[in-house]
Amino acid sequence: MATLKEVLDRNIREGELYEKLDRGFVRCFACGHCCRIPPGQVGVCKVRFNEGGELFVPWGYVGGVQCDPIEKKPFAHAFPGGLAYSFGMMGCDLHCSYCQNWVTSQALRDPSAIAAPLRATPEGLVREAMRLGARAIVSTYNEPLITSEWAVAVFKEARAAGLATGFVSNGNGTPQVLEYLCPWIDLYKVDLKSFDDRHYRQLGGRLEPILDSIRMIHRLGFWLEIVTLTIQGFNDSDDELTRLADYLVSVSPDIPWHVTAFHKDYKMTDPADTSAET
Incomplete structure (x- = not known):
C-alpha cells in the first residue's frame, strides 16, 4: 500500500x-x-x-470538504446566514500544538496525522457547492497559502459560477502570494495567534510577516476578519491583548475581531479551557 x-x-x-x-x-x-x-x-x-x-x-485532491454556516469560518460580517462550502488539502507552515485541524494540517509532519486524500477537480467542487446552496467557497482546514495555486484554480471556477471566495489562514504570507491571490479572493480570515514574537516562534513562525500581511490584505481590498484564540498563560494577558487590539485599530477600526475560547486539543492538554470571564 x-x-x-x-x-x-x-x-x-x-x-x-x-x-x-x-x-x-x-x-x-x-x-x-x-x-x-x-x-x-x-x-x-x-x-x-x-x-x-x-x-x-499540491494539485487535484482535497483532504476534506464540508458545507457549513459561514459564521463557523468565522466570517460574521459577510453573507450572514449563508452557507460556505469548505475544502482543504494537506500540510501547514506552522506546527501549533493546539491545532483543531491537525489531522490534515500536520500530515507528513506527525505520523499520527493520517487523512485519506480524495481526488477532486475545480469544476466538481464548484458543482457540489452550488448543489448544496452555498454562497461562498472557502479554502481552509490546512494552511491555504501553501496550496494557493490549487485554490486559485478552484476560485476561478467559483467566480464564474457566481460564488464568493475566501481563505481561512494563519496570515503568514508574502507580497508575492497576496498579489497572486488578490484577483480571486473576496474574504480573508487571519488567525492572529499572539502579539509576541516569542510565542510565534514556539509555533514555528514569526510575528512580523503576519502583521505585514494583515496590513497588505487590508490595503489590497480583501474583506478581512481577524480571530484570536485566547489561551491561558500563552496570549491572554491584558497587556498583550491590548497591544494586539491597538495594532488592529492602527490598520483599521472597522476590522471585525473575533476573540475565541481555547479548548484542549491535539497535543495541548494543558492549560484549562478558556473561561467566559477571560
Whole structure:
C-alpha cells in the first residue's frame, strides 16, 4: 500500500510562486518562510518540493470538504446566514500544538496525522457547492497559502459560477502570494495567534510577516476578519491583548475581531479551557 507521501507526490503540478536560483535551488514565495529549497528536498510545509530545479506543489485532491454556516469560518460580517462550502488539502507552515485541524494540517509532519486524500477537480467542487446552496467557497482546514495555486484554480471556477471566495489562514504570507491571490479572493480570515514574537516562534513562525500581511490584505481590498484564540498563560494577558487590539485599530477600526475560547486539543492538554470571564 502506498504511503501518504507517495499518494500526495502523485497529485502535483509545477508551482507558480517561486523563483529559480543557482545550483538547482528554488525560492518559494507561498508563505512567510520563503524557503530556499535544494534539489530533492521539501519546504517547511512538507508539501512543496524541489524536483530537478523546479518547484512542485499540491494539485487535484482535497483532504476534506464540508458545507457549513459561514459564521463557523468565522466570517460574521459577510453573507450572514449563508452557507460556505469548505475544502482543504494537506500540510501547514506552522506546527501549533493546539491545532483543531491537525489531522490534515500536520500530515507528513506527525505520523499520527493520517487523512485519506480524495481526488477532486475545480469544476466538481464548484458543482457540489452550488448543489448544496452555498454562497461562498472557502479554502481552509490546512494552511491555504501553501496550496494557493490549487485554490486559485478552484476560485476561478467559483467566480464564474457566481460564488464568493475566501481563505481561512494563519496570515503568514508574502507580497508575492497576496498579489497572486488578490484577483480571486473576496474574504480573508487571519488567525492572529499572539502579539509576541516569542510565542510565534514556539509555533514555528514569526510575528512580523503576519502583521505585514494583515496590513497588505487590508490595503489590497480583501474583506478581512481577524480571530484570536485566547489561551491561558500563552496570549491572554491584558497587556498583550491590548497591544494586539491597538495594532488592529492602527490598520483599521472597522476590522471585525473575533476573540475565541481555547479548548484542549491535539497535543495541548494543558492549560484549562478558556473561561467566559477571560
